[in-house]
Each structure stands twice: as structure tokens, then as C-alpha cells.
Amino acid sequence: MTELEALQSRHSVRKYQDRPLDAIAVDALQKEIAKLNKEGNLNMQLVLNERKAFKGFLSYGSFSNVSNYVMIVGKKSDSLEYRAGYYGEKFVLFAQSIGLNTCFVGLTYKKIDGAFEVGSDEKVVLCVAIGYGEADGYRSHKIKRPDQVSNLTPASPEWFKKGVEAALLAPTAINQQKFYFEYIPEDKVKPGKGTSLAGYTKIDLGIAMYNFEIGAGRENFQWIDSPL
Numbered sequence: 679m680t681e682l683e684a685l686q687s688r689h690s691v692r693k694y695q696d697r698p699l700d701a702i703a704v705d706a707l708q709k710e711i712a713k714l715n716k717e718g719n720l721n722m723q724l725v726l727n728e729r730k731a732f733k734g735f736l737s738y739g740s741f742s743n744v745s746n747y748v749m750i751v752g753k754k755s756d757s758l759e760y761r762a763g764y765y766g767e768k769f770v771l772f773a774q775s776i777g778l779n780t781c782f783v784g785l786t787y788k789k790i791d792g793a794f795e796v797g798s799d800e801k802v803v804l805c806v807a808i809g810y811g812e813a814d815g816y817r818s819h820k821i822k823r824p825d826q827v828s829n830l831t832p833a834s835p836e837w838f839k840k841g842v843e844a845a846l847l848a849p850t851a852i853n854q855q856k857f858y859f860e861y862i863p864e865d866k867v868k869p870g871k872g873t874s875l876a877g878y879t880k881i882d883l884g885i886a887m888y889n890f891e892i893g894a895g896r897e898n899f900q901w902i903d904s905p906l
């Protein structure tokens with residue numbers, strides 16, 4: 679499965695089968711996490727067989743059988759949230775490509791003492807539930823029009839159109855899609871974000887930027903004022 683195929687088939691999954699991740703998958707995930715931590719200067723950690731984090735929530739999103747998750751942790755910095763989204767999405771698409779399902783979780787989980795480490799100069803940004811989904815009859819999220827999230831016109835290059843389309847498939851908190859991509863001729867793109875009472879717009883933009891790169895092809899353009 680290519681990253682584009684993973685991006686197109688990914689949907690948030692909240693209900694999982696009650697079975698542990700197999701050893702080959704765990705090994706592959708650990709290697710990917712080690713690689714992404716280096717690339718993104720993060721401290722993502724895979725937590726296995728831990729059921730307390732997702733017990734007892736009634737609101738937003740109803741999770742069942744979550745016993746594995748990744749905590750996205752990193753050193754405090756202005757770019758941390760953007761990087762958490764960007765590399766978190768890279769991780770999520772890797773997981774999708776090896777047959778696992780995921781859900782980014784900003785709110786509806788508990789931080790369990792001892793399950794992962796947070797240094798004194800670090801903070802927890804986000805959690806990603808991971809496992810074998812219960813069902814695969816997924817629904818697509820409601821998608822904004824390209825002109826609501828970009829300056830796409832019929833005259834824009836094909837790669838820009840494809841980048842915007844891929845960004846619109848990105849997961850965002852409460853599906854808010856408050857990101858914006860501005861095409862600047864000939865081959866530049868300026869990423870931006872709106873405001874939201876719910877927050878999470880920096881993480882969302884990092885996620886959408888990763889999707890944009892896959893759709894557009896990294897060789898076709900350069901970011902201007904990238905927040906990463």
C-alpha cells in the first residue's frame with residue numbers, strides 16, 4: 679500500500695477487536711516510532727496492553743477495547759504542536775499501511791502514571807489509539823470544498839489541486855478543517871491556519887501539511903513560512 683492509498687483509506691476507528699497487537703506489528707511500529715522521533719525531534723512512545731486510559735468517558739467519541747496507544751510527547755517549543763501533527767500523521771499512515779487502525783485523541787483519554795515518560799522540559803501533546811478495528815465499514819468525514827481551504831482556481835497546477843484534495847482527507851479535531859493552503863507561483867505553497875474555540879489548529883495544520891505533501895508530491899513545490 680502506498681502512502682497515498684493509506685491516506686485515502688484511513689478513517690478514525692474508535693472500536694477495536696479485543697486482541698493484542700501481533701509481535702511483527704509491534705516490532706514494525708517501534709522501528710517506525712524510533713525513526714520518526716529522530717526525524718521530528720519528538721519522544722513518541724508506544725504503550726501496549728494498557729486499558730485504563732480509555733475507560734470511563736461518555737462524551738465526544740465512544741471508544742471500546744483500546745488497549746494500545748501512542749503518546750506524542752516532545753520538548754516544549756513553538757513548533758511542537760505542528761510537528762506532533764505532521765509526524766503523528768506519518769505514523770498513522772504507516773500503521774494503516776500495515777493493516778492497523780487508529781484515531782487521534784486530544785481530549786477523551788486519561789494520562790496514566792507510569793505508562794510513559796515525560797521529561798521536565800517536555801509536554802504531552804496528543805494520543806493516538808491503535809489496534810485492529812472492529813469493523814471496516816467506515817464512513818468518510820464531511821469534506822469542505824477546495825476553495826474554502828485554498829486559493830485553488832482552474833488555472834492552478836495539477837499538483838496543487840492534488841495536494842489540497844489530500845489535505846481535505848486529513849483527520850482534524852472535531853473535523854474542523856481550519857487549515858489553508860495558498861499557492862504562490864510558480865512552485866511555492868504557504869500554509870496557514872484559522873482560529874477555533876476547540877483549539878488543536880496547530881496540530882491539525884501539521885497533519886494536513888503531511889497529507890498535502892503526499893498528494894502534491896514533495897518534488898513539485900516548496901513550503902513558504904513552514905511552521906514545522
Ligand SMILES: Cc1cc2nc3c(=O)[nH]c(=O)nc-3n(C[C@H](O)[C@H](O)[C@H](O)COP(=O)(O)O)c2cc1C
Nearest residue numbers: 689690739782783784785786819849850851852853
Ligand atoms: C488533533 C485531533 C484531536 C482529536 N481528538 C479526538 C478526541 O478527543 N476524541 C475522538 O473521538 N476523536 C478525536 N479526533 C478524531 C476526529 O474527530 C476525526 O479525525 C474527524 O472527525 C475526521 O474523521 P476521520 O478521521 O474519520 O476522517 C481528533 C482528531 C485530531 C486530528
